[in-house]
Structure formats: structure tokens, C-alpha cells
Amino acid sequence: MVKVTVWNENRHEQKNQAVREVYPQGIHGAIADFLQQDYQVKTATLDEPAHGLTDAVLDDTDVLIWWGHIAHDEVDDGIVEKVKQRILGGMGLIVLHSGHFSKIFKALMGTTCDLKWREADEKERLWVVDPSHPIAEGVGEYIELDKEEMYGEHFDIPAPDQLVFLSWFAGGEVFRSGCTYQRGKGKIFYFRPGHETYPTYYHEDVQRVIKNAVQWAKPVKRPAPVYGNVKPLEAIKTKN
Structure with missing residues (x-):
């Protein structure tokens, strides 16, 4: 069975009663459920x-799901580098909503990952x-x-x-809202x-997409590639 770790900074839930009412077990708890x-x-x-995200946890994770917003800067750079290396080695990563500005996503993208935003009760249609x-x-x-x-847009x-x-x-804007990447042997979506004050993660189709993404991003089981200086392969011998 695919092993998933759902990571959440879990700060809005501690500070905002409105968020606790929507996600009483935290956003991570709702997604895990x-x-x-x-x-x-x-x-x-x-x-x-x-x-x-200890070594033991990462060693036991096939796909990491990441939700963060107000505490990106508090994530330790050493942990970010460790997670990055696991992704390059084949662990899948699913970044949700404001996780676009997380250290790990920016490190993997190599850009600012900035965008326009407006917090309002506004209809969104994801085509x-x-x-x-x-x-x-299934969508x-x-x-x-x-x-x-x-x-x-523009989403950098x-x-x-x-x-x-x-x-x-x-309001008229459009946005690239479901993007896939490959970095090393790891897949990223x-x-x-998933704004914290809306019950988005209870939506059946949103749940279906995240479930599908886990299946898509899981590691491929195969021997690790060989790098560096190597001897020539033996010539293929043909039968007389």
C-alpha cells in the first residue's frame, strides 16, 4: 500500500476559531481522513x-503532501534540503494551495512562485x-x-x-491550478x-483529485541509475 505523509504547518487552526470550526482536526486531519x-x-x-519529518518518517513515505501559508520562513533549511533530496530520489510531492510559496516548492521550481491573489467569497471553476x-x-x-x-496570473x-x-x-482572472513536474526521479503536482476558511477539502471532486495525484506521484520501483565513470558494456554475443 502507498504510504502518504500529510504535512501541515497547523498554525491557522491554532490562531483562528473560524478555521477550527471548518477543520476541527486540522487541515492535515481532514486530508488524512x-x-x-x-x-x-x-x-x-x-x-x-x-x-x-524525521529520517524515519521520510524513509517510510512514498508521497508527501504539503500545506503551508503563514509560517514558510519557520521551516528549517536543513529539513527542506533533506526533503528535496528524497524527492530527487523518487518520493512524490503534492503541494496544495498556498504551499506554492513554501521553501520546498520554490527550491524545486527555481523561481519566486509568486502570483496575484484576492481573499473573497468568490466562485472558482477548475476546468x-x-x-x-x-x-x-473520474472528474x-x-x-x-x-x-x-x-x-x-502571472504565476511565476x-x-x-x-x-x-x-x-x-x-472576478475574471484565470490561473494554472493543476501543474505537474518531474525533478530527478520524483514527481510533483x-x-x-484549499484556502483555510473554506471547506474545500470536503469537496468530493477535490478529494478525488488528491487521491489520484497520490497514485500518480508514487515512486517507481526499479534499480537506482548508475552514475559516474563506467567501463564499456560487453559486446552482445550472437549465436552462430
Whole structure:
């Protein structure tokens, strides 16, 4: 079974009663709850030792899900580097909503990952622009969210390997809201919706996308590549 670790800075839940009312077990708890139907799931948060991302935890993680917002700078650079190396080695990463500004996502993208935003009760429609992609399996032409925070272009990221979702907002903006990347042997998926004051992670289609993304991002089981100076391969012998 695929092993998933759901990481959340878990600060809004401590500071904001409105967020606690939406996510009484934390955003990480809500995500873990629907994932555990299909995967082996554990959670980790910022204020745990090593931010909950010890060597033992990372060694036992196939896919890491990341949600952060107001405490990006508090994440230790050494932990970020350790996570980055695990991703380059094959661990999958799913970055949600404001995790676009996390240290780990920026380190992997090599850009500012900045964007426009507007916090308002605004309709979002996430159009499926790659219906053949496995992350979009089981989703109709679009996902509609009655209330979400607006993110708008320009989104300062590298061109995605594949663009799966494109959002439209009632204010007129559009946004690349479902982007895939490969870094080293690891697969990365950025998925936009999930502002902390809205019940987005209870939405059936949002849950389906995250479940699909875990399956897509899981490591490929194969021998590690050989690097460095090597001897020539032996010539293939043909039978007489």
C-alpha cells in the first residue's frame, strides 16, 4: 500500500476559531481522513521535532503532501534540503494551495512562485484541460467551488510538464491550478484550491483529485541509475 505523509504547518487552526470550526482536526486531519480509505497515512506538523519529518518518517513515505501559508520562513533549511533530496530520489510531492510559496516548492521550481491573489467569497471553476491525465480520472469537465480565494496570473513558475487544470474566477482572472513536474526521479503536482476558511477539502471532486495525484506521484520501483565513470558494456554475443 502507498504510504502518504500529510504535512501541515497547523498554525491557522491554532490562531483562528473560524478555521477550527471548518477543520476541527486540522487541515492535515481532514486530508488524512479521506486518504486513509485507500492509502496508509500519517500526519506531520511544523511544531513537532524536525517538523515531524524525521529520517524515519521520510524513509517510510512514498508521497508527501504539503500545506503551508503563514509560517514558510519557520521551516528549517536543513529539513527542506533533506526533503528535496528524497524527492530527487523518487518520493512524490503534492503541494496544495498556498504551499506554492513554501521553501520546498520554490527550491524545486527555481523561481519566486509568486502570483496575484484576492481573499473573497468568490466562485472558482477548475476546468479539466487534460482529460487524458490520470490525475483527472473520474472528474467531469470542471470542478466548481462556490467560495474560494482567488489566485491570478502571472504565476511565476516554470512551464509545467503537463497542465491538468486551469481555473477561472468570477472576478475574471484565470490561473494554472493543476501543474505537474518531474525533478530527478520524483514527481510533483501543484493543486491550487484549499484556502483555510473554506471547506474545500470536503469537496468530493477535490478529494478525488488528491487521491489520484497520490497514485500518480508514487515512486517507481526499479534499480537506482548508475552514475559516474563506467567501463564499456560487453559486446552482445550472437549465436552462430
